[in-house]
Amino acid sequence: MAILLLAEHDNATLSDQTAKALTAATKIGGDIHVLVAGSGAKAAADAAAKLSGVSKVLLADDASLANNLAEPLAALIIGLADGYDTIIAPATSSAKNVMPRVAALLDVMQVSEITEVVSADTFKRPLYAGNAIQTVQSTDAKKVITVRTASFSPASQGTPAAVELISTAALSSHLSRFVCDALSTSDRPDLTSAKIIISGGRALGSSEKFNAVILPVADKLGAAVGASRAAVDAGYAPNDWQVGQTGKVVAPQLYIAAGISGAIQHLAGMKDSKVIVAINKDEEAPIFQVADYGLVADLFEALPELEKAL
């Protein structure tokens, strides 16, 4: 049994979501190779080689792989697929883009966003916004799997494995072309790796007010910043801050929800946090049903006070 793990990285650095998906791969069991596909991605490949449980890193370095376009990346993975029984990746936006394409080309069903490995072919996965958990057994010869990384702790460091450069000939695709990126830049931690997250909802009222009351607390706590869909839709926060069923799924040590009602779609993304704090002026807000500590208050008073008290 050999497993191919698709690494998540931005060419320069390896995302720790790779180390979390590696933990899931280790539970499936077998020889684990990590595929680092990118452009100028040697540093990410070297970082992957240091993860415990990796027996080899395959580095595919080519301009066509610089931007995670689905078509060339799927072609690369399909070219390698013969050697593996399982192809697995953290459920990031780039993997969610490419892995189903790989699965269809292999004529297999993808097992999406697993939260538990029961055995090499049987997994648990949430559906209906996490309100039901299914145990599914894949009957396909090859398994294509994405991993909900909030459910797995990162693999530790080990003895470095070899990095092997693999061929990227014939990958150029005429089907799609990268135009530009507008990526968020911030010194704050990533939502998916942060130990503390503070999220704001519709109650914030504007992006100015969001920034004025949420960000100082985030900076004091060294926290990542999240948002509800309502806050993102209204333009108070960027799309990559959305936490929930159709945004990011997080499980930090501490999650602070300010001015968020607690719709099931939001809870789906944060209810596995270790400690949940809710600040809401409506004492009936459903968010209080999952909060360890609830504060019924106006967030515009409570958050500045919190910032001073930290």
Add this chain to the structure above:
Amino acid sequence: MKILVPVKRVVDYNVKIRVKTDGTGVELANVKMSMNPFDEIAVEEALRLKEAGKAEEVVVVSIGPAKAEETLRTALAMGADRAVLVETDAAVEPLAVAKLLKGVIDAEQPGLVITGKQAIDDDSNQTGQMLAALLGWGQATFASKVDLGADKATVTREVDGGLQTIDVKLPAVVTTDLRLNEPRYASLPNIMKAKKKPLDKKTPADFGVDTTARLKVLKTEEPGGRKAGVKVKSVAELVDKLKNEAGVL
């Protein structure tokens, strides 16, 4: 150009679903069903492209039980021109859905297919990508903006780090994200008119697609619950609890 939009009938997003006590699945009897919200966004986008003169016809397709006709009628009432129902009572997985959609597409020859990014019942997020693969087309997933040209679409995508813009050659598959548009409601006169719009019925056998499930569902259970904790009276008490009780600060 013709635009094809697959729409799925799912449990309404406002329903708090219940897992059956015998572990065989989710309670679907007498539960409100609606069009998958991401598919409403897909229908809306197709209609706007038509209204902008960039497409001539919008065809909606659903794979599901006879009742999925209601979902198709909703799309027709929003303004779609024609519908195809591939009728089956079986639970059809994304891979088989993609194969059936390919069958419809081979016959219809649309220039663009817009699917939702994710069905809010199975939360699979795979059908659009699978369909693009089976067709050998390019894909632009998680779209928050679509600019349709003559032989390509320029699509802004919501990705983990922010936004990415790509060009995809037509025909292509686009999947919708939440910020693409705000879907319209169907007006009463349009709901009446939709009753008379053409709806074609097919079966999986018409396309020679085997819909046998590849994932065997062994069990469906409720997630581990979480209990409400305590209410604190002040920010000072909150900070104290976080430091000294929870130990997270």
